[in-house]
Amino acid sequence: EGRWTFEGGVSSNNSFRESYSINFRYISPKFQLSNEDHYWTEEEGKHPEKFKKARFMFELLYSPPFEVLGTGLNLQYRILKLKRLSLEVYGGLKFFFLTRPDFGSGTNKGIWYINDGLICQLNLGMIAPFADIGYDGIFTIGAEISFHNIYRKAKKRYNLNLKTA
Secondary structure, rough: OOOEEEEEEEOOOOEEEEOEEEEEEEEOOOEEOOOOOOOOHHHHHHHHHHHHOEEEEEEEEOOOOOOOEEEEEEEEEEEEEOOOOEEOOOOOEEEEEEEOOOOOOOOOOEEEEEEEEEEEEOOOOOOOEEEEOOOOOOOOEEEOHHHHHHHHHHHHOOOOOOOOO
16 A cells, blocks of 8 residues: 655765766555564554555666666665654665776676665655665665655645546
8 A cells, every 4th residue: 555656866985986876766655564464453553654664665876977877676674763754774686787897896797786774764744855874885865755745735735636538
């Protein structure tokens, strides 16, 4: 249940010496991480946002003009939530398609590795700025944007009703 959201940001690393990398992320709705069939208790049914702590993150790293191109698939898990501030850990696989020879291991064949990291995010409703530091040394700052909330607010404010023929 829920909507997928979009995140965008700028990444920095020792491997991105000459330029920064642009980071695009597609984030799944939160779900409860469990390896067994789970029936909601009364408390979980009343406040599901407290118990849905995991989500998937697909990311694309790009450093123009085609110096670095990488993808990642991560699982995020919220470990702390204080009002609007949340702290999440993540882990997953990163794979780089490279065109610059001095990146990483020094080959043009690309590299892949398992990465983990930490995300600190401030949820402001339609936009949620974040800072992300990975074990691989890639530091990203950016924001999660909920296009559904933006559209819903504009629809309510300007009375946008789509009529079908």
